[in-house]
Amino acid sequence: xxxxxxxxxxxxxxxxxxxxxxxxxxxxxxxxxxxxxxxxxxxxxxxxxxxxxxxxxxxxxxxxxxxxxxxxxxxxxxxxxxxxxxxxxxxxxxxxxxxxxxxxxxxxxxxxxxxxxxxxxxxxxxxxxxxxxxxxxxxxxxxxxxxxxxxxxxxxxxxxxxxxxxxxxxxxxxxxxxxxxxxxxxxxxxxxxxxxxxxxxxxxxxxxxxxxxxxxxxxxxxxxxxxxxxxxxxxxxxxxxxxxxxxxxxxxxxxxx
Amino acid sequence: xxxxxxxxxxxxxxxxxxxxxxxxxxxxxxxxxxxxxxxxxxxxxxxxxxxxxxxxxxxxxxxxxxxxxxxxxxxxxxxxxxxxxxxxxxxxxxxxxxxxxxxxxxxxxxxxxxxxxxxxxxxxxxxxxxxxxxxxxxxxxxxxxxxxxxxxxxxxxxxxxxxxxxxxxxxxxxxxxxxxxxxxxxxxxxxxxxxxxxxxxxxxxxxxxxxxxxxxxxxx
Numbered sequence: 001x002x003x004x005x006x007x008x009x010x011x012x013x014x015x016x017x018x019x020x021x022x023x024x025x026x027x028x029x030x031x032x033x034x035x036x037x038x039x040x041x042x043x044x045x046x047x048x049x050x051x052x053x054x055x056x057x058x059x060x061x062x063x064x065x066x067x068x069x070x071x072x073x074x075x076x077x078x079x080x081x082x083x084x085x086x087x088x089x090x091x092x093x094x095x096x097x098x099x100x101x102x103x104x105x106x107x108x109x110x111x112x113x114x115x116x117x118x119x120x121x122x123x124x125x126x127x128x129x130x131x132x133x134x135x136x137x138x139x140x141x142x143x144x145x146x147x148x149x150x151x152x153x154x155x156x157x158x159x160x161x162x163x164x165x166x167x168x169x170x171x172x173x174x175x176x177x178x179x180x181x182x183x184x185x186x187x188x189x190x191x192x193x194x195x196x197x198x199x200x201x202x203x204x205x206x207x208x209x210x211x212x213x214x215x216x217x218x219x220x221x222x223x224x225x226x227x228x229x230x231x232x233x234x235x236x237x238x239x240x241x242x243x244x245x246x247x248x249x250x251x252x253x254x255x256x257x
Numbered sequence: 258x259x260x261x262x263x264x265x266x267x268x269x270x271x272x273x274x275x276x277x278x279x280x281x282x283x284x285x286x287x288x289x290x291x292x293x294x295x296x297x298x299x300x301x302x303x304x305x306x307x308x309x310x311x312x313x314x315x316x317x318x319x320x321x322x323x324x325x326x327x328x329x330x331x332x333x334x335x336x337x338x339x340x341x342x343x344x345x346x347x348x349x350x351x352x353x354x355x356x357x358x359x360x361x362x363x364x365x366x367x368x369x370x371x372x373x374x375x376x377x378x379x380x381x382x383x384x385x386x387x388x389x390x391x392x393x394x395x396x397x398x399x400x401x402x403x404x405x406x407x408x409x410x411x412x413x414x415x416x417x418x419x420x421x422x423x424x425x426x427x428x429x430x431x432x433x434x435x436x437x438x439x440x441x442x443x444x445x446x447x448x449x450x451x452x453x454x455x456x457x458x459x460x461x462x463x464x465x466x467x468x469x470x471x472x473x474x475x476x477x
Binding site for chain 2: 094100106118148163
């Protein structure tokens with residue numbers, strides 16, 4: 001087996017007294033789509049936030065494409081990563097947020113072009129051409145010059161996806177991207193992801209409460225509870241024949257079976 | 258004394274007042290931004306210096322600060338003219354309040370904005386100046402507007418260190434002519450007009466900066 005693109009080894013994470021992960025191990029292979037489901041407060045989002053370097057870890061190691069995320073080699077020893085190392089590692093990752101977090105003072109187009117231009121040094125022409133393609137992909141070509149506050153929630157989230165994709169991350173993190181949306185807007189966002197994975201292969205890690213979507217899109221589903229993976233496997237297996245009691249209870253409550 | 262003469266003398270004073278505001282306001286803004294950012298982002302010893310500056314200038318009387326700079330500093334070998342003393346004292350005083358405005362406005366930008374800018378791998382400097390500050394500036398404008406008007410009114414203190422500003426002219430006119438009603442009536446109007454002019458520019462600035470943000474002038 002090749003090196004996993006994401007690997008958690010004995011990771012520990014606390015918020016003050018609250019222990020989220022005590023000894024967490026987890027792997028994702030390249031081009032694998034993994035859905036994380038589970039009750040709130042189980043550490044699902046924290047997992048993504050640690051990967052995106054929005055939260056630090058209190059122990060253990062995380063490797064991205066074989067290189068340590070939160071540590072770097074210094075004089076033959078692993079020491080906590082500095083900003084430069086984190087900056088380099090973040091190039092692998094892109095994230096779409098539950099609450100979109102679009103930049104309200106920039107047009108849709110600038111939301112998408114700003115980071116490629118300022119961070120990657122791509123020319124304006126190239127960045128704008130790429131933004132146009134991405135807006136086409138998410139079905140918002142006519143909104144390039146709008147401001148985020150003039151868009152619907154579903155449209156905002158599609159811009160959020162385009163903005164993350166513009167940085168060409170090899171790993172895409174989707175943090176409950178439809179949880180803040182009205183029910184009738186959920187599908188327009190999920191359709192974008194469906195089309196995306198049809199056209200290109202992606203490593204994707206998604207935290208979601210859309211069980212049907214998780215079942216349809218994932219290569220693997222992980223059921224999380226209290227900072228640990230209780231059960232994982234092919235979506236069919238998890239959704240039709242869950243083995244663990246906690247998984248069954250969760251799915252029953254969620255799917256109303 | 259003719260009413261026209263009174264107005265003309267007072268207008269001379271108003272010009273001095275405007276000069277002081279025009280110089281003290283930029284100083285206050287520079288102080289507010291530099292110490293506001295130090296307060297938020299610098300290492301501990303610099304933060305302590307910023308806190309000392311803020312607490313000292315907020316916690317003591319502006320008039321006494323003015324007296325110190327103009328009357329007491331010469332005893333330590335630092336002599337500055339009245340106009341400079343006025344600008345420095347008022348600029349530092351209003352700047353201390355402005356520091357908290359800058360800090361509060363930056364902190365009021367939603368955390369998600371900061372997180373999105375990390376996820377897109379902006380550097381710390383880019384995060385501050387391209388993402389956070391443009392949004393924070395809009396939040397700063399109304400409280401800065403208040404401070405600018407406070408500054409206009411606080412300039413009347415400089416009449417006590419021999420500067421011929423609007424208040425100074427008014428008092429000396431009143432002492433010699435005893436036409437207090439007309440004189441202080443005109444003074445009130447002049448301060449009011451100055452404050453209104455300032456507010457006019459602040460409103461326009463707010464409109465310009467709030468593009469896309471859906472608050473401030475745009476949707477009102």
